[in-house]
Amino acid sequence: MITGKNYIGNNLSSKGTKQYNTFNPQLNIKNEHVFTEATAEEIDEAVHLATEAFKVFRSISKEKKATFLNTIADEILALDDFLIKTYCSESGLPEGRAKGERGRTVMQLRMFADLVNEGSWVDATIDTALPNREPAPKPDLRKMYIPLGPVVVFGASNFPLAYSTAGGDTAAAFAAGCPVIVKSHPMHAGTGELVASAIVKAVQKTGMPNGVFSNLNSSGIEVGEQLVKHSGVKAVGFTGSINGGRALYDLAAQRDEPIPVFAEMGSINPVVMLPKSVKHNYERLAKTYASSITLGTGQFCTNPGLILGIKGDDLTNFIIKLSEEIVKIDPTCMLHPNIIKAYDAKRQKAVNQDNLHVAAEYAEDVKTNYARQTVATVSGKAFIDNPTLHQEVFGPYSLVVECESVEELEAIISNLEGQLTGTLIAHDDEAAQYPEIVSALQNRVGRIIFNGVPTGVEVCPSMTHGGPYPSSTDSRFTAVGIHSIKRWVRPFSYQDWPNELLPDELKNENPLGISRLVNNKQTTEKI
Numbered sequence: 001m002i003t004g005k006n007y008i009g010n011n012l013s014s015k016g017t018k019q020y021n022t023f024n025p026q027l028n029i030k031n032e033h034v035f036t037e038a039t040a041e042e043i044d045e046a047v048h049l050a051t052e053a054f055k056v057f058r059s060i061s062k063e064k065k066a067t068f069l070n071t072i073a074d075e076i077l078a079l080d081d082f083l084i085k086t087y088c089s090e091s092g093l094p095e096g097r098a099k100g101e102r103g104r105t106v107m108q109l110r111m112f113a114d115l116v117n118e119g120s121w122v123d124a125t126i127d128t129a130l131p132n133r134e135p136a137p138k139p140d141l142r143k144m145y146i147p148l149g150p151v152v153v154f155g156a157s158n159f160p161l162a163y164s165t166a167g168g169d170t171a172a173a174f175a176a177g178c179p180v181i182v183k184s185h186p187m188h189a190g191t192g193e194l195v196a197s198a199i200v201k202a203v204q205k206t207g208m209p210n211g212v213f214s215n216l217n218s219s220g221i222e223v224g225e226q227l228v229k230h231s232g233v234k235a236v237g238f239t240g241s242i243n244g245g246r247a248l249y250d251l252a253a254q255r256d257e258p259i260p261v262f263a264e265m266g267s268i269n270p271v272v273m274l275p276k277s278v279k280h281n282y283e284r285l286a287k288t289y290a291s292s293i294t295l296g297t298g299q300f301c302t303n304p305g306l307i308l309g310i311k312g313d314d315l316t317n318f319i320i321k322l323s324e325e326i327v328k329i330d331p332t333c334m335l336h337p338n339i340i341k342a343y344d345a346k347r348q349k350a351v352n353q354d355n356l357h358v359a360a361e362y363a364e365d366v367k368t369n370y371a372r373q374t375v376a377t378v379s380g381k382a383f384i385d386n387p388t389l390h391q392e393v394f395g396p397y398s399l400v401v402e403c404e405s406v407e408e409l410e411a412i413i414s415n416l417e418g419q420l421t422g423t424l425i426a427h428d429d430e431a432a433q434y435p436e437i438v439s440a441l442q443n444r445v446g447r448i449i450f451n452g453v454p455t456g457v458e459v460c461p462s463m464t465h466g467g468p469y470p471s472s473t474d475s476r477f478t479a480v481g482i483h484s485i486k487r488w489v490r491p492f493s494y495q496d497w498p499n500e501l502l503p504d505e506l507k508n509e510n511p512l513g514i515s516r517l518v519n520n521k522q523t524t525e526k527i
Contacts, residue, residue: 049211418468
């Protein structure tokens with residue numbers, strides 16, 4: 001059941017007067033449920049409960065924490081078709097996408113359950129004392145990761161499940177031992193409340209402390225701003241626009257106690273097509289990239305918004321074929337009228353720039369809230385000279401840059417803002433002939449793809465989903481996979497601490513049986 005209320009810990013609450021509806025972009029009408037925005041009093045209560053819950057949750061056994069995460073997954077699955085129908089009605093996305101994203105969300109929760117149940121993720125490091133060392137004795141030092149405290153997670157517009165209420169940020173924070181307060185995304189508040197109800201049921205079933213989770217409704221930016229500025233909040237996770245992420249980053253930095261904001265923001269994901277690859281494979285590449293550009297109506301942070309190649313007949317053939325293929329694809333619905341309004345505005349701003357040519361644009365009539373896919377072209381010099389062309393157009397849009405030389409291509413890559421991904425398309429052994437291009441890409445992105453497409457983010461330990469600013473606020477961390485847990489912890493050392501008072505992870509007898517670095521040797525043995 002959707003109530004439209006906030007979850008303040010385990011309890012529903014609606015003390016405010018500001019109300020709003022979600023929107024069905026397929027039907028172009030408001031959805032029936034009315035949601036009440038959280039008040040300052042409810043925000044304070046949620047943070048207070050989270051602060052109190054942290055005192056208990058931070059030390060809960062790894063087995064109980066794993067059970068909690070698995071129970072959340074079970075409760076999400078128990079929502080069954082109601083969750084899927086709500087998701088579709090609030091996003092305009094198809095049922096298959098909804099079920100796929102639910103599967104990913106459940107998988108992420110179980111992945112973190114396995115991680116904490118095994119236990120070695122805390123990176124326990126022990127250097128035993130050398131009391132007779134000259135000229136000074138060496139103390140006993142033991143280090144491990146400990147949780148930061150209450151984390152605020154902002155739901156993402158384009159992933160109502162996998163990057164929202166019980167998505168990767170929340171799962172990683174719970175695994176780390178941090179309570180979570182979700183600032184629900186207003187475009188899919190119903191989906192968010194349903195998932196929140198699943199988390200609260202899991203809290204109650206597994207005996208987690210009240211306040212380990214809260215879900216707050218918000219129609220605008222005020223609730224998010226209040227949360228980031230609240231002294232009880234110790235870290236923030238965000239997926240969305242550069243403007244939104246940067247605003248939160250600045251707010252957090254201005255606090256008396258600055259806190260980390262791990263924001264995954266804009267990216268145009270450059271694709272470099274080397275000359276031989278274009279010459280031999282332009283037809284296949286055109287079909288592949290027409291599909292990638294339009295996948296999910298272009299509403300992925302890894303959408304290929306920039307294609308770079310060397311000017312010539314072969315690249316021209318690719319552009320012609322890409323233009324033919326992309327208009328064959330039926331347009332699809334965007335997430336919300338505000339999303340398509342922004343897409344149309346940014347696309348129009350881009351195509352109005354001097355020296356830019358529109359190579360293809362879907363010209364037939366489209367339904368309300370459906371996007372017209374567009375491909376444009378520009379010279380390398382015009383691209384370098386015009387920073388507007390470097391900005392993300394969130395939707396089914398891509399710009400092909402025709403470079404005069406390899407040197408110009410390298411210069412363009414080197415002067416791009418930080419990106420989530422870079423892709424190299426090469427024929428046979430061609431990649432080895434362009435080490436400077438590979439090096440330039442590596443310096444600008446978090447993940448480099450060979451002969452593929454950037455759309456699609458595999459959830460596994462080796463995935464880096466992040467990159468130099470502004471693709472993320474800290475390129476040292478990933479927002480996907482088990483290592484994303486490191487965003488919500490800090491290293492902590494014990495010096496000359498009595499063994500019986502140490503956490504189990506650092507005790508001599510290693511009661512948890514985890515892998516530890518002891519005197520520079522990785523081992524599971526006792527000391």
